[in-house]
Amino acid sequence: MPELPEVETIKRDLDQRVRNLTIEKVKVFDDRVIADRSTRSFMAKLKGKTFQSFSRRAKCVICHLSPKGYLIIQPKMTGHMLYGEIIQEAGLRVLFELSNGKYLNYRDIRLFGWLSYVEDLSEFKHFQTLGPEPFDKDFSVEYFTDQLKRRTMAIKPALMNPQIVVGVGNIYASEILYDIGLNPKTSAKKVTKKKIQEMHESIQKILKKAIDMRGSSMRDYRDAEGQKGGFMKLIQVYGRAGEKCYRCSAEIVRIVQAQRSTFYCKKCQR
């Protein structure tokens, strides 16, 4: 899925394009992308609601509706929102007809993502177990240190654990560890104070840079206009197995951790 920078881009795009527009009609082409498969009530609740503002929590976009309620979008691996005309490509799952005659298309090839209508955010279970946002004050170096010291798992899967910090997924976890020269296999509890400090800074630096570049598109991710993200140009290790490290020319290797690919430079990340 989109990780934090891609979801943030979707949120900003929606804010620019559909703020103050009303949903005239909702069509659901596959029940599996509606949370609890409650398609009938989903359609009924959204019809006639107006998009008032937009926020983000972890990797979910939250559409604040008027007169009440929220549309939550969790795009997971391949979900995206396309604004404009009705798309012709495969994968259209939900279609919103808007009051200006345009459409919002929810496209999701793999059907992992979901949309949900909720009336009360504080009762939304999905958000209750999440750790802090990487740009929030409560994501402090002290908090981060405390979390890592309690974990025996490798630092790379720990970085992707949303109970510790949200928003860091498989691409940016590899990029952050390369940035600070830390081996992804290092046990979380054994990471030094200095490296924790550096990692804390790097998380914010890399995610911010990726937001500036409108995210990364390894394969499927697209923004609201169907464009790819620009962070690809800045990627150092992700997807580069067998190629040379830009810093030291050693080979970038791919390993598997927690059933996900990790890319790193064996020389720069000892």
Add this chain to the structure above:
DNA sequence: AGGTCGACCTGGCAGC
């Protein structure tokens, strides 16, 4: 409580 693993899906691509 923390850690690990399978499950949820479709489709593109490499190799035979």
Add this chain to the structure above:
DNA sequence: TGCTGCCAGGTCGACC
């Protein structure tokens, strides 16, 4: 050409 297996921006829940 067509089959097989592997790979993909993420969570969950069941188990140890």
